[in-house]
Amino acid sequence: MLRKHIGLMACLILLCCAVPCAWASGESESQEEGSISLFSGDLGNAVWTLLIFGLVLFVLTKFAWKPILNGLQKREVFIRDSLSDAKREREEAEKVLADYTEKVQRAGEEATAIVDEGRRDAEEVRKKMHVEAKVEADAIIARAKKEIELARDDAVKQLHDQTILLATDVAGRMIRKELKPGDHKDLLDQALRDMGELN
Numbered sequence: 001m002l003r004k005h006i007g008l009m010a011c012l013i014l015l016c017c018a019v020p021c022a023w024a025s026g027e028s029e030s031q032e033e034g035s036i037s038l039f040s041g042d043l044g045n046a047v048w049t050l051l052i053f054g055l056v057l058f059v060l061t062k063f064a065w066k067p068i069l070n071g072l073q074k075r076e077v078f079i080r081d082s083l084s085d086a087k088r089e090r091e092e093a094e095k096v097l098a099d100y101t102e103k104v105q106r107a108g109e110e111a112t113a114i115v116d117e118g119r120r121d122a123e124e125v126r127k128k129m130h131v132e133a134k135v136e137a138d139a140i141i142a143r144a145k146k147e148i149e150l151a152r153d154d155a156v157k158q159l160h161d162q163t164i165l166l167a168t169d170v171a172g173r174m175i176r177k178e179l180k181p182g183d184h185k186d187l188l189d190q191a192l193r194d195m196g197e198l199n
């Protein structure tokens with residue numbers, strides 16, 4: 001930007017120098033019909049050229065260069081501050097991104113740990129339920145075996161008691177009457193019927 005302004009000022013200065021020279025050469029051209037040259041002229045033209053150059057230089061120094069330099073300095077400060085702000089914001093963004101990435105990674109690890117813990121808990125519950133079910137089933141089987149054994153003992157006892165009663169009854173009938181060969185069959189049938197009625 002500074003080079004552009006310096007180039008513009010140099011062009012302006014050359015133009016200011018060329019105008020008096022061209023004016024002077026125009027007068028000399030009318031005097032002599034020769035070729036036009038930038039360096040043709042006399043001492044008066046050179047003095048006027050230097051005066052105009054000094055005036056242009058003073059005006060540019062007073063009114064153009066200071067504002068241009070101030071503007072350039074402000075722009076330079078603005079650009080430096082902008083670069084500094086951009087660098088700081090980029091570093092903050094990288095820091096936020098690193099924090100976010102770390103939090104996401106930590107959350108993923110925690111989720112994996114929770115899932116693993118849930119699986120372990122589910123496996124422990126399954127094993128515990130399996131053990132409890134086996135214990136309960138074993139208790140039911142033991143109770144059923146005991147009840148079956150008690151029922152069998154009771155049935156055997158009842159059968160024994162009925163057999164004794166029946167034998168006593170048959171023996172009593174045999175004693176009361178004298179048996180003939182057909183009476184044995186009748187007594188046995190009668191005992192079986194009585195036994196059926198007891199059941």
